[in-house]
Amino acid sequence: MSTIDKLPSCEDPFDHLLPVDEARQRLLDTLQPVVTAAVESVPLTEACGRVLAIAVTAPFDVPPEANSAMDGYAISAGDIPDEGLARLRIAGTAWAGRPHVSQFVRGEAVRIFTGAVMPAGLDTVVIQEHVRADEHSVQIDNEVVPGRNVRAAGEDVAKGEAVFAAGRRLTAADIGVLASLGIVRVPVRQRLRVAWFTTGDELVSLDAAAGAAPVAPTIELDDNSALGIGPPGSGLLYDSNRHTLRALLSEAGVELIDLGVVPDTLAATRDAFVQASSRADLVISSGGVSTGDADFVRQVFHELGEVAFWRLAMRPGRPLAFGRVGDAIFFGLPGNPVAVVVTFLQFVLPALRRLSGESADNLHPMAFPATCLSRLRTSRGRTEFQRGIMRTDKDGHVVVESTGAQGAGRLSSMSAANCLIMIAPDRDSVQPGDQVHVQPLYGLMP
Ligand code: AMP
Ligand code: MG
Helix, strand or coil, X not given: CCCCCCCCCCCCCCXXXXXXXXXXXXXXXXXXXXXXXXXXXXXXXXXXXXXXXXXXXXXXXXCCCCEECCCEEEXXXXXXCCCCCEEEEEEEEEECCECCCCCCCCCEEEEECCCCECCCCCCEEEEHHHCEECCCEEEECCCCCCCCCEECCXXXXXXXXXXXXXXXXXXXXXXXXXXXXXXXXEEEECCCEEEEEEECCCEECHHHHHHHCCCCCCCCCCCHHHHCCCCCCCCCEECCHHHHHHHHHHHCCCEEEEEEEECCCHHHHHHHHHHHHHHCCEEEEECCCCCCCCCCHHHHHHHHEEECCECECEECCCCEEEEEECXXXXXXXXXXXXXXXXXXXXXXXXXXXXXXXXXXXXXXXXCEEEEECCCEECCCCCEEEEEEEEEECCCCCEEEEECCCCCCCCHHHHHHCCEEEEECCCCCEECCCCEEEEEECCCCCC
């Protein structure tokens, strides 16, 4: 019996393939922040998600003065005797925003409300539930704890303290901290410029098709057919990857350069590469990266770029191209819609964050253990990323279930998922009750 000498393919055994974590670490070690990124000063209202260009130190204390954490009575703890009750005259009232300013006299208390500045000479607030008071005086027992219920000046942020390091990607809470420091404009790194295109003669660009057959702007709520522009035509499909990538990139806060759908020809693919690498810091393509006769991405990349093709021990996500074209970093993602999302999250997002100048110690996606409730089929030798739905069970443990059929073309299974289930290369199946790791799909970029 004769056999055919087989060429390399995605059905090869996995023993000599690069593990995912190692590939990602190599990638991060290779990449440096884009040096040409200029610094721009943006209003605080536009700074969320941007990467700080310089370190921020506190120009003053927050809170600027000691203030009360509770509604009650401000006193000097020294006025409280060891035994019995103290009766203190109420000298006035301190409101939030309206301090009590008169001279402090020994043995006096001040009625005080949350957020009001502590009157000079007083050091403790006794909450109103713990006193006996009338209009003119307050009685306090000896259970007073000196300094209680007072927020010290600078307790949140002290003047001169390093608040944020350069390279921090600003979160919503960071924006609040900057506001509390009176910072109205924020120096940030220019957004990373990311160009992307999809390849495939079977693809219909939604933008072009919608332009030709405009959808009525008014929507009949009981007529779903009015929502779209109809089927794409025989042998064709709508280009979903370009829109998935746009949405993923929008969340990542980069400058978007959409280069459209590129037909499966050598000339068009070369042209897309040249254009993309002259305009962007990072270039992403989808499809055309295998070795078929209509796969030109690999060929052009070999011709124009410095190639570091990876044979990765993962599924979905092979083949994946990575390297440099001119001054730009290039990722050639598979065409398969699920693989696009998986490879984007595993490789493109960490790379993009490093190139953006983010200084976070760990750019690997967050993963944590969960108990799998489903039976999963998998193959030894590679990390599988299956689509899952995670939740906490009644005992508060994290559990995960499969979204069902895992075909790599089923983008709807990705959309049903709230996490990726990672199945380690040493497993050939997962039984209900087994431990797996999950990567939440949202909040992947803290
Ligand atoms: P390829 O890697 O170009 O061979 O594509 C792999 C599979 O993904 C094929 O079934 C394609 O039709 C499909 N595909 C490729 N690009 C896209 C796209 N932009 N949108 C939707 N499906 C795609
Ligand atoms: Mg293709």
